[in-house]
Amino acid sequence: MSDRIPVRVLLERIRSYWPEAASPETDIVFSVIRFHELIRMRTDEALRDFGLTHAAFEVLVALRAQSTPRQLMPTELYRSVLLSSGGTTKILIELERRGLIRRVPNPEDGRSKIVRLTIEGEKLVEQAMKIVMQHDREHFTQFDGKTDVAHLRDTLLLLMEKIESNPRI
Numbered sequence: 001m002s003d004r005i006p007v008r009v010l011l012e013r014i015r016s017y018w019p020e021a022a023s024p025e026t027d028i029v030f031s032v033i034r035f036h037e038l039i040r041m042r043t044d045e046a047l048r049d050f051g052l053t054h055a056a057f058e059v060l061v062a063l064r065a066q067s068t069p070r071q072l073m074p075t076e077l078y079r080s081v082l083l084s085s086g087g088t089t090k091i092l093i094e095l096e097r098r099g100l101i102r103r104v105p106n107p108e109d110g111r112s113k114i115v116r117l118t119i120e121g122e123k124l125v126e127q128a129m130k131i132v133m134q135h136d137r138e139h140f141t142q143f144d145g146k147t148d149v150a151h152l153r154d155t156l157l158l159l160m161e162k163i164e165s166n167p168r169i
Helices: 007-017 024-048 054-064 074-081 085-097 119-139 146-164
Strands: 101-106 109-117
Touching: 007 024, 024 054, 024 119, 054 074, 054 085, 054 101, 054 109, 054 119, 074 085, 074 109, 085 101, 109 119
Parallel strands: none
Antiparallel strands: 101 109
């Protein structure tokens, strides 16, 4: 991200030249947005070595996070990965072509198919996840210890729980 000014500089400019837009919430949101960009950049870099897009990785992770036989209905998968049904279908076709998933008949509804992770897909997503997790850990090396990381995690999870349970959002 060498082409970006540091987020602290941007926030200082807002405070100086647009004080009515400066707030602790603005600081947090801009920091989270920039942090997301950094994470996404590093994750995409790691996934290229596995021939995966970020969206394909999300699909494989959503399936791997299920109990055996690691499968989901397409509708559940769309909701898990926050993609459109058309976008997800394109990804599923490519993952199936590579032998990472299978689409099997749904015994309860002959019109639909269940998306199931294959052994090859499970192995690949587990390998990719190890590398992604290494990259993720590197983002937190500036913290003094595990307590700081755990506190940040707990705070963010609590915030997300409250936001996601709000019916207005």
